[in-house]
Amino acid sequence: MKLRFFGTTGVQLPVVGQGTWDMPESGTRAREAREAIRRGVDLGMTHLDTAEMYGAGRVEELLGEAIVGIPREKLFIASKVLPANASYDGTLAAARRSIDRLGCGYLDLYMLHWPSEEPLEETMRALARLVSDGLVRFVGVSNFEADAMLEAASYLRATPLACNQVLYNLSERGIEHELVAVAERNGIAIVAYTPFARGKFLRSRRAGEVLDRVARRHGATVHQVALAFLLRLQNLFTIPKAARVRHVDENAAAAGLTLENEEIAAIDEAFPRRAAGPLAVL
Numbered sequence: 001m002k003l004r005f006f007g008t009t010g011v012q013l014p015v016v017g018q019g020t021w022d023m024p025e026s027g028t029r030a031r032e033a034r035e036a037i038r039r040g041v042d043l044g045m046t047h048l049d050t051a052e053m054y055g056a057g058r059v060e061e062l063l064g065e066a067i068v069g070i071p072r073e074k075l076f077i078a079s080k081v082l083p084a085n086a087s088y089d090g091t092l093a094a095a096r097r098s099i100d101r102l103g104c105g106y107l108d109l110y111m112l113h114w115p116s117e118e119p120l121e122e123t124m125r126a127l128a129r130l131v132s133d134g135l136v137r138f139v140g141v142s143n144f145e146a147d148a149m150l151e152a153a154s155y156l157r158a159t160p161l162a163c164n165q166v167l168y169n170l171s172e173r174g175i176e177h178e179l180v181a182v183a184e185r186n187g188i189a190i191v192a193y194t195p196f197a198r199g200k201f202l203r204s205r206r207a208g209e210v211l212d213r214v215a216r217r218h219g220a221t222v223h224q225v226a227l228a229f230l231l232r233l234q235n236l237f238t239i240p241k242a243a244r245v246r247h248v249d250e251n252a253a254a255a256g257l258t259l260e261n262e263e264i265a266a267i268d269e270a271f272p273r274r275a276a277g278p279l280a281v282l
């Protein structure tokens, strides 16, 4: 699995991790989902992304069940505090609840899920406190515009703002206008969520044909080409969600796929960026 430095944390992370939103919660599909996560970890997809919001806490429990027996230091576990809980005390309490549900002892990364009505400075102070208390290793934000991301970073001292987790896929490339460059200049990693647009990234038949052609040339799938296109950006990581083992196998292998410049140009043309505007969110 290909690794990259995660912002200025000094830690290297796999370029492809694993999302968990909407993981099946019961029955055979839940069993396969747990197996898929473990398979992904075996393949090096050790960055596991979750949030207190997912299944109102149930997904954190499921993830906790999936990782039983895996040495803790092999994993990079990320969770997020809901904006409604993001007061100073609320953030401290929410982190402890997430750690309990996951049964993981500490979080590797803890993010504010999207901008909150609570004062940002307070939330960032609470995140920093969690780091100094040893409950969280690194902190980040999610769904933040460039200026708000820099404001969040400005409230931190001893720990850097590790990342901004944002929507990015072939049909939603808005972050390429400004956010990607601002993040890179400031040593903040971008974590691209919903990289397959939840299955809806093929905009038109012609766009699909372009991806098919590139995929065939590499003996790859269109989903692998879609990930490889996003990963051409140097400061970027992605966290596709896959509850099926065969999807996890494909996504892990996508990390080793490098596209030629002309292939990137063809995909760029087939999936044009929209005009610059507010950050798109899901």
Ligand SMILES: NC(=O)c1ccc[n+]([C@@H]2O[C@H](COP(=O)([O-])OP(=O)(O)OC[C@H]3O[C@@H](n4cnc5c(N)ncnc54)[C@H](OP(=O)(O)O)[C@@H]3O)[C@@H](O)[C@H]2O)c1
Pocket: 018, 019, 020, 021, 022, 049, 050, 113, 142, 143, 165, 166, 192, 193, 194, 195, 196, 197, 198, 199, 223, 224, 239, 240, 241, 242, 243, 244, 246, 247, 248, 250, 251, 282
């Ligand atoms: N910070 C935020 O606000 C935010 C918002 C949204 C998402 N996220 C995070 O980002 C993660 C990923 O985004 P997402 O879950 O919205 O959607 P996504 O990753 O774009 O799409 C997931 C869908 O793609 C399918 N899939 C996965 N790998 C595939 C492959 N190789 N070939 C074909 N289909 C494949 C999955 O099927 P199966 O499950 O059946 O395998 C699932 O139906 C989330 O799970 C969550 O952790 C964060």
